[in-house]
Amino acid sequence: MTGTVRGPAGTGRGTPLLELQGVGKVYGESGLSVAALRGVDLRVEAGELLSIMGPSGSGKSTLMNLLGCLDRPSEGRYLLEGRDVALLTDNELAEIRNRRIGFVFQTFNLLPRSTALENVELPLVYRGLPAAERRRLAREALEVVGVGHRLTHRPAQLSGGEQQRVAIARAIAGNPGVILADEPTGNLDSRTGEEIIALFQRVNRELGVTVIQVTHDLHRARQTRRIVRLRDGRVVDDRPVPEAEFVAAGSGDAGAAGNLDAGAAGPAAAAAAGAGQTPGGEAR
Numbered sequence: 352m353t354g355t356v357r358g359p360a361g362t363g364r365g366t367p368l369l370e371l372q373g374v375g376k377v378y379g380e381s382g383l384s385v386a387a388l389r390g391v392d393l394r395v396e397a398g399e400l401l402s403i404m405g406p407s408g409s410g411k412s413t414l415m416n417l418l419g420c421l422d423r424p425s426e427g428r429y430l431l432e433g434r435d436v437a438l439l440t441d442n443e444l445a446e447i448r449n450r451r452i453g454f455v456f457q458t459f460n461l462l463p464r465s466t467a468l469e470n471v472e473l474p475l476v477y478r479g480l481p482a483a484e485r486r487r488l489a490r491e492a493l494e495v496v497g498v499g500h501r502l503t504h505r506p507a508q509l510s511g512g513e514q515q516r517v518a519i520a521r522a523i524a525g526n527p528g529v530i531l532a533d534e535p536t537g538n539l540d541s542r543t544g545e546e547i548i549a550l551f552q553r554v555n556r557e558l559g560v561t562v563i564q565v566t567h568d569l570h571r572a573r574q575t576r577r578i579v580r581l582r583d584g585r586v587v588d589d590r591p592v593p594e595a596e597f598v599a600a601g602s603g604d605a606g607a608a609g610n611l612d613a614g615a616a617g618p619a620a621a622a623a624a625g626a627g628q629t630p631g632g633e634a635r
Contacts, residue, residue: 366433368528368561369395369418374427376413376584387413389584391427395563397528400555402572403565405581411565412533414581418563419452419531420444432528449478453522453560457534459514461506461521467493468502471521478525492520496550512543519550523560530554532564536571548574549600574598 376388388410395401405411416422417429420436429436431447439447448454461470468489475485493499496516498509506514515535522530532551536544548571555562564575572578573596580588 367394367430368397368399368432369393370428370430371417371424372428372430374417374424374429376410376417376422377425387584388417388424391584391586393579393586393589395529395561397561398555398559399577400552400562400575401564401577401579402575403563403579403581404567404569404572409581410584411581413584415531415533415563415565418529419454420447449474450525451528453525453527453530455515455518455522455530455532455535457537459506459511459518459538461514461517463506466503466505467498467509467517467520470506470517471524474521474525488524489520492524493517495523496520510543511539512546515539515543515547516550519547519554523554523558527560529561529563532562534565534567536566536568544571545601552600570598574600 371391371393374388374391374393375386378385378387391410391414403411403414413422417424420431420439423429423437432451436444461467462473465473468486471489471492472485475488478485480488490499490502493502493516496519498513498516498520501509501513501517504513506517509517519530530551535551536547539547551562551564552574554560562575564571566572573592575592576597577591578588579586
């Protein structure tokens with residue numbers, strides 16, 4: 352593959368990629384209301400690789416829904432690349448989901464009657480790309496994640512690990528700024544999960560794409576560079592993973608093509624935007 356590899360952007364300078372300022376999210380009304388998030392402050396720079404942890408009911412999925420522009424805060428501000436999400440129209444949010452955010456789900460969320468190539472093409476269809484261009488981008492993304500030999504296979508003909516690779520290809524095909532992964536290894540055995548985390552590390556390192564994952568697994572969290580912990584809707588801890596504790600994922604993704612290429616893998620076409628998908632997982 353040709354093109355220039357983008358390295359991770361620097362941190363701590365300029366406008367952050369994502370910023371939450373005193374964000375709260377309340378469901379229901381008056382006496383029946385439930386506060387899923389309370390006064391959350393969070394700043395994520397371009398090029399970060401981080402994990403969100405917390406027990407069930409801590410607000411992880413609600414936070415991911417807000418970050419993915421699938422919901423709006425009840426209070427506070429969410430700035431995405433400096434833009435206040437609360438001020439954007441539904442059409443503008445849909446365009447952001449399609450062009451700037453890639454989603455990866457625990458249950459893969461692939462269309463069962465579509466081939467791997469067609470699943471990866473889908474968000475590019477909603478972007479309005481010509482058939483030949485979206486087919487090229489989808490094929491290159493599948494090659495990047497190591498399943499270029501499975502283009503015509505349907506999900507039922509793929510292993511769990513292969514299905515998740517297809518899902519990651521769908522997320523990176525449109526060259527996104529950020530990938531939101533909700534328990535991406537939750538349905539996989541440990542060896543396959545290691546391969547998927549290795550792939551996320553490469554996407555982050557070589558393409559410079561910000562990756563935010565939700566996980567219950569401390570080992571998986573230590574395979575990222577920062578851990579944010581939630582409890583009862585609040586951020587109770589936010590710190591970098593010390594270099595001595597960082598766990599580089601094994602080289603189990605041998606099926607993937609050599610270097611990831613920014614021109615080949617393009618921004619992450621958020622599968623959710625046109626296909627109507629939302630991050631699955633824990634209840635709000």
